[in-house]
Amino acid sequence: MTKTRLTQQDWIDAGFLALKAQGPAALKAEPLARALNTTKGSFYWHFRDVPAFQNQMLTHWEEAALTGLIAEIEEQNTAHTALQKFVHLVADPQGATTAVRAWAQSDPSVANALAEIDNARLKYLAALLKRAGVSNPDIAKALYAAAIGAQILPQTEAGATQASLDTMIDLILALR
Numbered sequence: 001m002t003k004t005r006l007t008q009q010d011w012i013d014a015g016f017l018a019l020k021a022q023g024p025a026a027l028k029a030e031p032l033a034r035a036l037n038t039t040k041g042s043f044y045w046h047f048r049d050v051p052a053f054q055n056q057m058l059t060h061w062e063e064a065a066l067t068g069l070i071a072e073i074e075e076q077n078t079a080h081t082a083l084q085k086f087v088h089l090v091a092d093p094q095g096a097t098t099a100v101r102a103w104a105q106s107d108p109s110v111a112n113a114l115a116e117i118d119n120a121r122l123k124y125l126a127a128l129l130k131r132a133g134v135s136n137p138d139i140a141k142a143l144y145a146a147a148i149g150a151q152i153l154p155q156t157e158a159g160a161t162q163a164s165l166d167t168m169i170d171l172i173l174a175l176r
Contacts, residue, residue, distance in 0.1 A: 019099040079132035087165040091150035
């Protein structure tokens with residue numbers, strides 16, 4: 001067993017790795033403890049029970065999926081690069097959101113959290129587009145849907161997927 005003391009964040013990180021690799025059924029104390037080479041006691045030191053752990057994972061994801069995403073985008077110098085950064089972050093198949101979308105299929109509380117994040121992201125995207133001179137909210141919905149869809153495309157050509165999304169942004173901005 002491990003000698004180093006694990007933190008709550010270590011468990012959450014392990015939870016996301018397990019969620020991405022094995023799906024929501026892997027979010028249990030015993031398999032996570034095995035993956036971290038420790039005992040279930042360490043898990044229960046940090047979390048009251050498995051639902052509390054899953055709730056913490058979801059809270060962590062929500063923070064990254066909205067506040068973290070916005071912070072990265074706001075560092076961009078132009079509306080064009082901000083829009084590109086937005087779609088690249090949303091479309092990232094290596095991020096946790098793809099796994100959270102799968103988890104939401106079997107857990108109504110996760111589905112509700114995902115819906116709230118999607119709505120907030122869509123509202124933010126509409127504001128980004130408005131800053132760029134595009135006020136039609138349907139454009140934001142279409143661009144967001146394309147970015148989400150890009151998460152599930154085969155990843156043999158991730159750069160090509162980003163280039164396709166960039167082309168869509170260029171087209172949208174050219175038509176304003």
